[in-house]
Amino acid sequence: MNLYLRYFDKETLVDNVEKALDFLQSIPEIGLNADLERDIRDYVSSDVFYPKRYKVRPRIYFIIIKTMAATMFDFKQKKAVQQMPVPNAFDRRGLIATALTRLTEERPGWYEGEMKFKRVVLVPATGKYEYRDTLFVVHCKAMSGQDCYERILDNLRDRVDSRSQFPSAKGKNFRYRYLGMWK
Known part of the structure; x- marks a missing residue:
């Protein structure tokens, strides 16, 4: 599992939480502290696959996305998107009934x-x-x-x-x- 991080035009794709924290520490506006570091570690170790955004200032955020993409190109082309489970509701013709x-x-x-x-x-x-x-x-x-x-x-x-x-x-x-x- 890799992590995609973005703050305005600064972005990276890393393979562990330490590299992600190094990237965030290189951006002075974010102000990485112990609470934020702990929360990021908890998010990375959890089973949650939803993107997570963290507030820097009012209306200013950075995001972290868990991905299976191996490269930034694969991530941008959405080649490693999480597959959603197929619903069990089928109509009599075998098609998913909306x-x-x-x-x-x-x-x-x-x-x-x-x-x-x-x-x-x-x-x-x-x-x-x-x-x-x-x-x-x-x-x-x-x-x-x-x-x-x-x-x-x-x-x-x-x-x-x-x-x-x-x-x-x-x-x-x-x-x-x-x-x-x-x-």
Whole structure:
């Protein structure tokens, strides 16, 4: 494992923490102290692969990135990028199913749609309006999850204050479940 360090236009690729600390010590603005040295050693010895940035002054940082690249050229060409694990969610065709493809997949039948939205309501005590989280659950006939979402919106827009805020179909505040084919 190698370490890539950068501070503005000064950069290096080293193979151990001692060389990284020598590089940082050669830059007077950084002000390497015992606490910073200990933190860098902890980061290098940890299993964390995310880049780490350290504050030098307000809005001024230097970064350290763990990499498998052997040379600076390989690092710049991203030839030693960490591979992300493949998700286990597969649809019936063996392809990775994304939220958008599942949402728009045509599957006519009954759906249970659940939407949590911000509803504008009048507070009688004060005479003012406020937003309240409201959960709306419905069973409807639809062609897809997207169609279910649109049918819920069409229904709610006629029945609630126009200032109410509705979530995106792709967000966490809308869920749907296929219940089965209609008869």
